[in-house]
Every structure is written in structure tokens, then in C-alpha cells.
Amino acid sequence: MLELRNITKIYNPGTITEMCLFDSFDLVVGDGEFLSIVGSNGSGKTSLLNIICGSIPIEQGEVLIGGDNIAKMQDYKRYNKIGRVYQNPAMGTCPHLTILENMSLADNKGKTFGLTSGINKSRRKFYQEQLAILGLGLENKLDIKVGLLSGGQRQALALIMSTLTPIEFLILDEHTAALDPNTAEIIMQLTDKVVKEKKLTAMMVTHNLRYAAEYGNRLIMMNSGEIVLDRAGQDKLETSIDELLQLFNKISIECGN
Amino acid sequence: MNNLLDLLISTLTQGLVYALLSYGVYITYKILDFPDLTVDGSFPLGAAVTAVMMTSGFNAWLTLPASLLAGALAGLITGIIHVRFKVRDLLAGIITMTALFSINLQIAGSNLIVDRNTATIFTSPVVEKILGSTSLITRKLVVSLIIVLLAKVVLDLYFKTKSGLLLRAVGDNSVLVTSLAKDKGTVKIIGLVISNALVALSGSIVCHEQRAFSSTMGTGQVVFGLATVIIGATLFQKFDIIKGTTAALIGSIAYKAVMQLAISLGLPANLLKLITAVLFLAILIFGNYQKKNAGRIIQKGSSHA
Ligand SMILES: Nc1ncnc2c1ncn2[C@@H]1O[C@H](COP(=O)(O)OP(=O)(O)OP(=O)(O)O)[C@@H](O)[C@H]1O
């Protein structure tokens, strides 16, 4: 279980640009929940994920995983349990390394990076199978530098890499935003499949209200650092895209956006 | 004719010996994306350690591991200053470099000459036995070549290990390293350690070659290293298969050849650094020009400390 308790996040504290984004923010995400997060630009979705992953400091509050407070734990240690795909396709892969090298790195997560061979030839087949699921032909390009791939291809690779080893949490930040509609659909279905198969707890930020409504078993909408809608189970199933859109517009108008 | 051959051989030897420094700069500048100025201090550090050991009667070969170790320590310090105390990369290097200047003076004074009777790695009994009657200049070439190629093979093998792969990843996209649950700071420190160990080794061999240490011998070595790495990269831009270490090696030889040519053509030694600066600028401009023409496809992932 993932729990955020009484979180305060202030950007640029003590300066004229000081901005309090979260004030006594609480959120509980149960094991196996697939939580979709929607909300207008600047509502704090990425910041929320950054707080969970330890990418940004918080002023106050607790981040609990399985009851342990990890608010002071360094970011990289948290990733033992977390896989993450970023909004920016460049963040999830190494451009100057080949697909094979990138996959090998991802495959070794959680183990030591010692003086044994970086690439395990016998895993080639396995990587190819994993990449073939994407249907992008990446399985035939193992020796190509990742920087030569398109943004969408890189993003797809990043998703495969982030879930290659056992993790508990999958954190996705608009991970389909850079993809064409077809690839986006494939990636969404793959995401859903991986989350179910590996029984992950997932948090997915998206601007695609249809994905938010269709996928996952819980949905929250955020607005300036607050949760303004939280639906799970049957309620979530009955939430239509139209209803989401109406609510989204209503909030936007109220806030003068 | 003989003179010319000697000149060629000694120029080549210079290029080889300094290639070790280029490997080091290749690791920090090209792989880690870290402009490391420690080099100006760790290069003479290797020479200082070597000169002192030789004049104190240590076996010549022992100076090599000792210099490696000393350089590694210098890299470790820069790494800790940068990673743990969050000092910017350039400044972290400058701090260590400045400190090393005094430390080198402490170790070996401002100048230290190794006398003619002391065996260097080039005149050591083992080398005498194997290379026998060949001239000193040939022996210098052969021994340097062996050391430099050995270092290259070891480095190339290292880059293929898991640790080496992680090192390459951290300069390419440090965010990914964090996602792999690894501390990117530690990986950077490892890179700086290896780099400066090589740089000090280069200083050590130069000391063997010249039989002398001078406290100012580090000045401009960073620029030399950067220039050679960039020459190498520019020359082989189109050849993806050429290894970075090979490019650095050839860059180093090319650089020393150009400098030797300039001297042979009567350029006053006082102007050498000026020529270095001009050459360096020319390489950078040429490199940028080529890049623009090629239309950069591969974009660097964000990499911050
Ligand atoms: N590093 C930062 N420094 C100062 N303010 C920041 C910083 N990062 C985010 N903010 C502010 O925090 C607020 C929330 O930003 P955040 O990136 O979390 O929004 P988001 O919901 O992810 O938006 P988007 O949908 O555009 O990705 C914004 O008002 C933004 O300006």
C-alpha cells in the first residue's frame, strides 16, 4: 500500500516566486490498484509522482510504502520497488547505447553491476520476444543506437524496460502523449496487460480522458494541488467520458482557465 | 635521414605516452560529460610520485601502480567534492587541481631529476633482456606501445562489463541510472577515479621518459586531453565502429605530430601554448561545423549532477 500523509510542497520557498502546491495533501493507493490521474496543466500531477519517487523534496508529511515512511529515503533507493516512464521520451532510455545495451541495463536492475559481461547473449531471444509484443519491429533492431529511434519507439522501449524486472509500483506520466494514436493504443493495452499480469500497483497520469475512463480501477481528478474527484470500483466503471469532460470544463471555468 | 627517423619515433612515443592521459579525458569528458580539470594536477602527481620513488631506490615498475593509485585518489577527491558536497563539476576539478599543486611540491619539490644511473622502465633489466641491443629510443617506443595498448584493451573490456555499461549510461542519461535503483553519484566517482588513475600513469611514464619532474608540467594538460579527444572524435565521426579509446589514441599521436612539425618548422617554444589554443579553437569550430552539416540525430538525454 502506498500512502501520502499530510504532504506540504512549496516550490521556491522563501523567494518572491514561492508557490504552495500541496497543503495537507493525503492519498492512499491500495495494493493492485490501477489509478488514473487527470487534471489540467499545472494541477500538480507530475509533482505528485515526483514526491512519491523522491525526485523533489517536500516541506512536510509522510510517504509510506507498506507502512514504512520513505520520505527521507534517497530517490534511487526507492526505485528498487518502482518502475517509471516519464512524460519526456528521452528520459527512459540511453540514446548512445544500443537497444540491446539498454535492455541489458534494465534487465540487471536490482542486481550488482560488477565486472561480468554487460550483455548476456543468451537473453537476446528473451529481449526480442518482449520487444515483439510492441509490434514496432524493434526486435529486429537490437544493435541500433536508441537515439536513432523515434520518440514513440523510445517511449515504447522505455515501458518495456521499466517493467522488465520485478517491481511493485509502476509510475506513468503521460507516457502515451508522444505516440501516434495507433501506437498509443498498443502501449495502453500493453500497460494494462503488464499491470494485471505482474499485479502491479499503478499510477498513470494522462490527458486522454478516454484512457482514464477505460483503463484502471480508480480515477482521480486534480486541480491546483487538490483531489476534486475520486472514483473507484463500480462508481469508476459508471463514469463516462462525457461526465469527466463536463466536470473538467466546469473546474476550468471556475478557475478562470 | 637517421635523425628524421629518430624524430618520427620519438614523436610517436610522445603521442603514445600522452594517449593514456587522453583515455582519461575521454572517460570524463566524452563518457561522463564532465569537464574535469583535476587532470592538470593528477598528471604531475603521477610524475612526482614516480620521481620520488625512483630517487629513493624503488624498483622502476613499482612506480606505475603507485602512480595509478595516487591518481585514483585525486579523482576520488574531485568526485566526492562534486557528488557529496554538490560543488559544480568545473569548480570541483579546480579545487583538487589547486590543492595538488601544493601537494606535488611537497612530494617532489619544484624540480626533481632522476640521475642517469637509475634504471627507468625503459632501461630496467627485464627490458634490457628482451630488447637487448636496440637503441634507447626504440625501447621507449616498444615499452610505451605495450603499456598503452594494454591499457586500451583493459579499458575496452571494462566498457563492456556491467559496471562499464552503467558508467556509459550515467553520462548519457543519468535519470535512467536512478531508475535502475543505482546511485548516479557513485558511478560518476568511479569514472573520475579511473580517469585520473590513467592521467597519473601518463605523468609517471613521462617522468620515466624525461627522467625529471617539474611542478609546472601539468599546465595545459587538460586542454591537450580535450583537444586530442575532440580531434579523435572529429576524425572518426562517420565511423561508428571506431572505439573511443582508438580515436583518443590517434588524436594524441596526431596532436603531438602537429606540434613537433610546428617546432621543426622553427616555431619558438614560447608560442606553443598559443598554438595549442588556436588549434583547439579550430578543432571545436570545425567540429561544430561538421555537426551542423550532419544534422544531429542523436540528442543527449538530460544529464545533471
Ligand atoms: N521546479 C519547479 N519550480 C517551480 N515551480 C514548479 C516546478 N515544477 C512545477 N512547478 C509548478 O507546480 C505546479 C504543478 O506542476 P506539475 O508539473 O506538477 O503539473 P502537471 O499537473 O504535471 O502539469 P502538466 O499536465 O502540464 O504536465 C505548476 O504550477 C508549476 O508551475
Ligand SMILES: [Mg+2]
Ligand atoms: Mg506533468
